């Protein structure tokens with residue numbers, strides 16, 4: 001949320017009289033105290049950290065000049081020197097991933113089939129699954145060393161979380177020391193912090209009575225209660241914890257999921273009693289139906305059931321794809337629905353020029369949230385046709401005035417899933433999708449095989465430019481305090497910021513300009529100074545943020561991280577992309593750099609092509625160069641920490657493999673930090689050759705590259 005710039009009286013402390021200083025000191029004290037309360041007690045700050053720091057600095061400057069104002073009551077004395085706002089960061093030794101979703105019985109059957117195919121199990125072998133309720137709370141990682149709790153961290157973005165050790169020590173369900181013998185030396189237990197529904201209601205009642213924050217649901221109230229700077233507040237909140245998985249573990253006390261859960265119970269954790277070992281798909285579906293029945297009486301919120309392959313050796317072989325394990329899936333409960341009226345259809349133009357229709361709805365409450373608009377995706381979706389060309393909503397189109405069924409599931413954006421035909425107004429007309437861009441008037445065209453209609457005015461369309469800039473400063477990209485959607489829109493309109501690099505030359509240009517930023521409405525000396533400071537702070541940026549900020553199609557946060565981790569430094573990334581861009585897109589591109597890009601686990605051809613197209617456009621490369629010139633540093637990405645005999649080695653698999661499948665070999669190699677390539681080159685370190693290896697083997701021999709049999713490979717990686 002953007003804070004309103006606070007009016008701070010003239011910075012000129014030197015000129016303050018004693019009486020003025022006293023008044024100003026009092027005003028600052030009250031303001032800082034109010035912010036402290038909102039931040040520490042309510043988890044709901046209304047100013048940015050930079051603005052808060054500016055207030056404190058001003059207070060300190062006044063106290064330096066008028067020391068008699070320093071009393072025990074001054075904020076400068078209460079929290080010690082500049083208090084650390086927020087929590088320290090913790091890098092997870094093993095990332096905290098998410099789960100893939102299943103929404104139907106068929107999805108679950110398909111999941112089990114995938115598992116069997118991957119493991120090459122014959123028809124008699126059906127993998128047993130452990131079914132666990134999917135708790136709707138927040139996940140936590142607890143690190144025990146020699147049995148003692150040493151660190152607790154939230155999930156964060158999955159790679160880096162927040163240090164909440166002190167808070168967690170107040171939760172009764174979480175042991176400070178593990179019980180029993182044979183405790184692994186290093187052991188990271190993971191699970192969910194949650195609040196019982198009755199405790200949530202009682203807490204809200206008390207909060208309302210005290211005129212304090214009222215939480216929207218048990219999940220938010222658990223999160224807000226855990227993330228408190230004042231640990232005594234956490235201690236007073238009825239937080240609970242279920243253990244269900246683990247991160248780093250020096251030895252495993254059991255070799256099955258259910259065995260691990262039993263061990264967790266013996267070690268002193270609470271394990272969900274509604275957990276069941278199921279022998280096949282029918283058994284898990286039966287469990288799902290039972291839990292769905294019991295859902296309302298469980299006492300806590302769940303949003304589905306998680307199924308996990310029981311055998312841990314199989315879990316290991318299955319490994320991960322992109323951000324979720326292949327050995328587990330979340331079977332979600334059906335979404336909540338409501339009926340309302342479609343008042344209109346607006347067209348938004350995104351940063352890639354895509355025209356996205358948005359439903360304007362008569363506001364309606366769906367699952368506790370007021371919904372007034374919903375995405376309609378594209379032209380076909382309005383017509384009642386899905387991505388795959390098959391009818392959705394039974395092929396019924398959407399018309400303005402229709403009574404529609406709106407659905408939302410968890411955090412998913414609301415969708416219009418049905419039309420009540422009986423209520424369709426007689427005069428309702430089919431919606432005509434615009435063929436020109438509503439913002440710049442350029443033709444909007446739809447390419448063959450594409451569902452999306454795009455504005456063709458890439459370089460002249462203000463909507464695209466503004467959306468690209470908004471993306472550039474957004475939270476997962478450059479995340480510049482004080483430069484949000486609203487400011488971007490205004491600065492663009494006034495010609496101050498037309499491209500990303502302009503953000504970083506703003507101060508230089510402002511110094512030369514007659515009409516200074518300071519004179520703009522809503523700005524004063526302090527807010528301008530803070531804005532420039534916030535921009536300067538981002539002249540040093542993490543590589544994945546930079547890649548994400550470029551706004552390349554299909555390169556979201558996850559792919560940006562994969563690319564950053566793979567290439568390590570900005571220079572390596574850029575050089576590789578420029579090399580790949582020389583070869584065009586798709587199979588026609590035979591450059592080694594393109595092969596390598598395509599072979600990064602989790603990055604497919606669609607993403608690779610989008611990145612290559614970006615770098616093939618000289619104007620993009622030029623703009624990127626200008627941006628880099630204004631930055632001080634692009635921080636290299638953290639490489640996977642674990643070292644293994646094959647970390648950073650490039651491996652190629654060829655021939656028919658008998659001990660493992662190709663996918664499995666690739667997943668294992670990547671987990672151990674190796675790069676898996678599709679073709680042999682000078683950069684290849686090992687060629688693992690199965691039976692009937694052909695040209696790759698010949699080439700490897702020619703280049704003198706180490707050739708391994710499947711057994712050699714297993715020996716090398718220690719399996």
Ligand code: IVH
Nearest residue numbers: 097098099132133134135139244245306325
């Ligand atoms: S296992 C590798 N088991 O669901 C993934 N997750 O969508 C390991 N969750 O972030 C997660 N109950 O916060 C697992 N019994 C359960 C769970 C559970 C709730 C949450 C967890 C995770 C999210 C994934």
